[in-house]
Amino acid sequence: MNEPAASLGSTIAATIRQWVVEGRLLPGQRLSEKQLAEQLEVSRNTLREAFRLLTQQGLLTHIPYAGVMVARPDLAAIIDIYRVRQLIECQAVADASPHHPAIARMAQAVEQARAAREEHAWLTVGSANIDFHRALVSLTDSPRIEAIYADLCAELRLAFGLVDDPARIHAPYIESNSAIVELLKQGENQQAATRLAAYLQQSERSLLAVYKG
Amino acid sequence: MNEPAASLGSTIAATIRQWVVEGRLLPGQRLSEKQLAEQLEVSRNTLREAFRLLTQQGLLTHIPYAGVMVARPDLAAIIDIYRVRQLIECQAVADASPHHPAIARMAQAVEQARAAREEHAWLTVGSANIDFHRALVSLTDSPRIEAIYADLCAELRLAFGLVDDPARIHAPYIESNSAIVELLKQGENQQAATRLAAYLQQSERSLLAVYKG
């Protein structure tokens, strides 16, 4: 009944995952087995297990006999990620009950984002925005969809990593998120879904704009 | 420019995957590392890599220091799988263009199912039904959604494996599938989605009924 009792491989995977989303490892960068194994003080076999997990999650790219590298999301990947987000999130909102407990978590994330914006803590604003969408997805009450979305978020953070100014990306959407919460509470699911779709489209556009530069 | 040059681990994974969907390995059955490694004539490390891949895909369950076993989908898992199917498939149909090339593939799958039904080849009927839904999902033009759905199908086959009579499960839905294709061609997406939702609900019910027995 205690913690998952994670194996060393998954622990290492979590570490590398952290490095990737923190930007400590950059997209396209090659990861040497021997070098990383020495640095993390694990054997190559253990490291390889971690590589397989992260490759499956889309964070690393594995080319047989050529090694693994940090995935480099291209334009097509970003478009695809947003297509999946649109499908999952809009449907989640459309089918939501006005009394679902996740709505409270969404409201809480909005408040956190507002407080962080006051202090110009843009990194926190970004995290709160992600929390908002994660809570939104949990409206579906589906463990599998939540797991899929978690992987998607990791890939997205990889893409966001190339963006220098987090304020531009996240800050303008706080009020939009707040409006979605209110609409859900009132049972106006269709309006909420429309609003969410507009947000996603705009977010995708800003991200794509950065990639063209 | 040649074949994907799959690693041995993924080759072994494909073999085990085949065994699982064929019913050669039963849900809940424990897989001994040493025994399987000898049987497949690979080292334990290579086999473990295959285990990681399949565990990530939901086909195997891994408990640290207790080994891996074939996943045993419970009632909650089946309900969850159908929730994901409903979300993905209905949205795919709702947003589909009447001229999408995937519609032709759907129609083709319906014809294959009809032909197989004539010959009472129920296994082929089942495969054609799966092809129908796979084509339906490709309406989204999203590689990630198609990959997610492929994993979902593997889990579903695991659950279907416990069902003795494939005819009961698949045969009645051929005409329903055919109706969906026609509605899509006419641009009646909402009606098609409604019809699809009814099918999924009925399919879920029959599967759950078997599990209670």
Next chain:
DNA sequence: GCATATTTGTCCGTATGTATA
């Protein structure tokens, strides 16, 4: 509750195959 046997987890050394300089 305790000791033992089995299985998994992890690591190392080595040989082979592949890609790249």
Next chain:
DNA sequence: CTATACATACGGACAAATATG
């Protein structure tokens, strides 16, 4: 084309945890 560096795969070894008596 050759050579080097690296990933891949193997087998064996020991440590850690679990299960069984």
